[in-house]
Amino acid sequence: MKALEVKNLCISFGGLRAVQGFDLSIEKGALYGLIGPNGAGKTTVFNLLTGVYKPDEGIVKLEGKDITGLKTTAINRAGVARTFQNIRLFKDMSVLDNVKAALTDIYKYSTFAGIFRLPSYFKTEKLMNEKATEILEVFDLDKEKNILASNLPYGKQRKLEIARALATNPKLLLLDEPAAGMNPNETIELMNTIRFVRDHFDITVLLIEHDMKLVSGICEELTVLNFGEVLTKGKTSKVLNEPAVITAYLGE
Numbered sequence: 001m002k003a004l005e006v007k008n009l010c011i012s013f014g015g016l017r018a019v020q021g022f023d024l025s026i027e028k029g030a031l032y033g034l035i036g037p038n039g040a041g042k043t044t045v046f047n048l049l050t051g052v053y054k055p056d057e058g059i060v061k062l063e064g065k066d067i068t069g070l071k072t073t074a075i076n077r078a079g080v081a082r083t084f085q086n087i088r089l090f091k092d093m094s095v096l097d098n099v100k101a102a103l104t105d106i107y108k109y110s111t112f113a114g115i116f117r118l119p120s121y122f123k124t125e126k127l128m129n130e131k132a133t134e135i136l137e138v139f140d141l142d143k144e145k146n147i148l149a150s151n152l153p154y155g156k157q158r159k160l161e162i163a164r165a166l167a168t169n170p171k172l173l174l175l176d177e178p179a180a181g182m183n184p185n186e187t188i189e190l191m192n193t194i195r196f197v198r199d200h201f202d203i204t205v206l207l208i209e210h211d212m213k214l215v216s217g218i219c220e221e222l223t224v225l226n227f228g229e230v231l232t233k234g235k236t237s238k239v240l241n242e243p244a245v246i247t248a249y250l251g252e
């Protein structure tokens, strides 16, 4: 079954054709990479897939369901979660509360129950704490759950972003440059985390990345974007050896 099917996605900003005729087909459970030089349109594709931008043309289907042009919240509810190129955590909240914030759509209590601290409030809070802690354990962040997110080292903040995205129970996880700013050891740990997440959460991962060690280490297939259009796609080892890809990266 296809996790994601995208046909002829297009968007222009003024005269700039940022993404043109973009097709993508990803099998359920795949670990798939979207690569390309700076400004190629990769983040714009993520913004189109998550409803930040509405496409001028094209169709996006998640496990066969048309989600084209829906609002970001509706797309998230349908099963798409993402992380950002620049970390966007609630820095003044604890590690635990960052994950709990993502759970509020799933675990609900009424405002009335919240204000008057009714039993349903305590029951829901307990469930949320348990679920958030369980997710943090996967990322080995449970021991730091009560510290402020901003006090985590950089690599762990990135992991927390992924944990928070996973809390919404996605079918498809989009990671925008997850290894950006990481040292080599943190990158290796991240690669293991991404593999673990894919294997244990029954999800599909699509990631944008410039770090070729990470790309060749974990992505099974790739699509290469260049100037808003697909340059090539296929198995990672084949794609990375194509002369057109090497040329696009070297800017010759």
Ligand SMILES: Nc1ncnc2c1ncn2[C@@H]1O[C@H](COP(=O)(O)OP(=O)(O)OP(=O)(O)O)[C@@H](O)[C@H]1O
Pocket (backbone or CB within 6 Å): 013, 016, 018, 036, 037, 038, 039, 040, 041, 042, 043, 044, 045
């Ligand atoms: N909202 C916008 N308005 C105008 N131009 C935009 C907008 N969003 C993106 N662009 C332009 O679209 C092009 C593609 O940008 P995008 O950020 O998608 O590239 P990218 O491949 O993610 O690059 P990088 O690897 O540097 O992050 C760029 O020329 C960018 O300036």
